Amino acid sequence: MRAELWRHRDFLKLWGGQTLAMFGTAVGRTALPLVAVVMLNASATQMGFMNALSQLPFLLFLFAGVWVDRVRRRYAMVWTDIGRFVLLALVPSLYAVGWLRIEALYVIVFCTGVLGVMFEIAYHAYLPTLTGRELVAEGNQKLELSRSAAGLLGPAATGVAISAVASAMVLVVSAATHLISAAMLLLIRKPDTMPSATHTDGVLRAIREGLHWVVRHPVLRTIASASAIFYGFTSALQTLYVLYLIRVLNVPPGWVAAIFAAAGPGALAGSWLSVRLMRKVGVGTAVMWAVGCANGILLLIPAASLVSPLWLVVALLVTSQFGYGLSTQVGTIIQTTLRQLLTPDEMQGRVVATLRALSMATVPVGALAAGVLADAIGIQPLVWIGSIGLLGSFVIYVFSPIPRMRAMPTEEEAAAMAPEMRAHA
Template sequence: MSQSVPDSAAGSPPPADDADAATAPARDAAALERTTLWRDRNFLTLWGGQALSQFGAQVTELAIPVLAVLVLSASEWEVGLLGAAQVAAFLIVGLPAGAWIDRMRKRHVMIVADLVRALALATIPVLWLLGVLQIWQLVAVALVMGIATVFFDVSYQSIVPSLVRPGQIAEANGKLESTQQLAGLAGPAAGGALVSALTAPFAILATVGTYLASFVALLLTRDREEPHPRDEERALFREIGEGVRWVFSNRFLRRIVATTGVSNLFSTLSTTLLPLFLLRELGLTPTAMGVIFSLGAIGGLVGAVSTPHIVGWLGEARAIPASAIGFSLVALVLPVAASVPQIAFPLLVAQSFVISFTVLVYNITQVTFRQRVTPGRLLGRMNASIRFCVWGVMPLAALAAGGLGAWLGVVPTMWIGAIGCLLSALPVVLGPFWRLRDLPDAMN
């Protein structure tokens, strides 16, 4: 662009400082976009707190099934009921939670959710010490935890754009997902060791401590989110409907929701009964169960680190169906392991590795697209609408797993889940993703 000459200085060149001043804001903004998040103390505070809480969550994800199966001698139906309680909140309050969250400061929601989760979990060792812990109490704690987790997770997926700049969103998601996979790498093995050393009820105290650490980190974190103006609030159902319409009016989001929902439906049939399969059918110890999950989580870590390179090689759009093909095919390995128990352990480690790798590539890519394409005022409702669809099927599948497991057996139920998972990739594989390299930034 040419620069006009000021009338007061006709015939003389403009001062150099004037040109610098005109381009300085653009240069500063570009420099900030390129700044690595390793230098962002605010993001690092949140990241550190989440690293601890995700580690603790991995411990509890192992300790609660072990407590149910080995200590409380839960049946297939009771294991299914427990699994349903853990995710029932996404079906019950998933949609209104998104509308409520869009009216509130997301960081404040996360603070309260962490405190509720810590208090709910702390009741388990107390009840155990009193000698009154029963499976229905474990189900009740799981239900409360699930409700708090709905509010936390929807806020968590929606808060990133208010913490970092637009050009840093993908980096932030990659770092957060990498941390989750590191927690998945160390957490289950540590959980198995803690369960063996302290027993399952007391191993849960480790998670209580990490949720409190996350609570403190969130108190110290600052965000740029503006409170939603009260005078712009409308009827709750209208706001919910706006979020649902936003998701299903986008042809890419529709197919992503379909693939994720079908995958979660059928994979939950298998994973709900996985503790019974590992601990009773195969006779593995809690420590071995934790080692399988930990070694498998290496795949998730590799996937999180590799996603930028895979996206650069295949393109953002093609990375989604390619990764979906991977996690749908490898689901067959789980029931196959039952027919070859002598090599079940390495098979399950390999299966867990590949699933973790492909799911992380899929999640980082599609979550980054969702955050980029959605207006800030709709982020909470968009995430809640998607979570309602893709997680809302999970409590139904968990109940079905309990019923089918009691009727047909654990392994036949896993075969049904594996065959269903094969179908899950079809919506994105047969969609428009292969014809593009990058997904659009605007509504399409």
């Protein structure tokens, strides 16, 4: 199977272009805030507003899912890549002529985020069509391996480049990667057809169909509800993490970045391990292993407050970051493949968008609650509560159909699990 995908020329074009674009995205994500701070002397309020604008496009997931289910997905990816090329290229262009302003950066950040959301949903919906059911798991593995590598190398490369040239000019690289990605997508020979059942119903009805499918599907409902708990409590931990390290554990500020960085190699290892583990122990066991480890290993964070000396504290924190990166990547790849194989082609966009929207809805709630409650009862108790609360997502998986799944579902098995609405949608 591995050899077959390595010979899949169309997939290799997608993979090559996406590897470059993921690297460019990581560079842009690092460079844009630096442009605002270093070159435009942005205030804390302006940085907060820009960060909010970068997150705002995630509210469009449900609408983007409807759009993706009504267009040719490869061409949607091409146009969103071209759009991001134009937007990112505007930053060094405006800088070169002396017209770069913080207001322009606001527009660029927001519009780039909108196109990024559209691209992400289209790419997840398109992959099963390109590779076929038999190879989609390995396709996800290779693409996530590239994403992990880009997340690890992109910020470091940005730091090196900015030391040599102005931060705005670094975005030339980021912009160019999206243009190359668009060109690689255009070279794919497999015909890009419309989704098998393109609906002309209203947008809200189409969104409702996606919600109905996820909520009534036994496997997708499990993934959505468990992910909502996971992301909510993870958001709470992330909100308090730096405060906890510095003010409770007395970790030197210079060591914090190194602790965070340990998740990167873990994610690379998880990407490499995911499909191998799934083939070795089965789909259900691999998912349970990944979810259990991702939840359990974060208990090392509050446990670090119970030990000394400092080197042991840091060792526990680094282990938790590495293990978290590894296990979440294994779970992400397997569950992404499950979702793709359980969803009919005409609903791929809406289902991935619905899962993302339901999963991410708890993120701002967790962040806000953690901040308010930590001021009331203290940082350390909240870190314990957040770490233990994460185990709730594992409990949901235990009582779901997923632990009993030995292999990825066939088309017949997927049809048997489909909600009733599929017959009349």
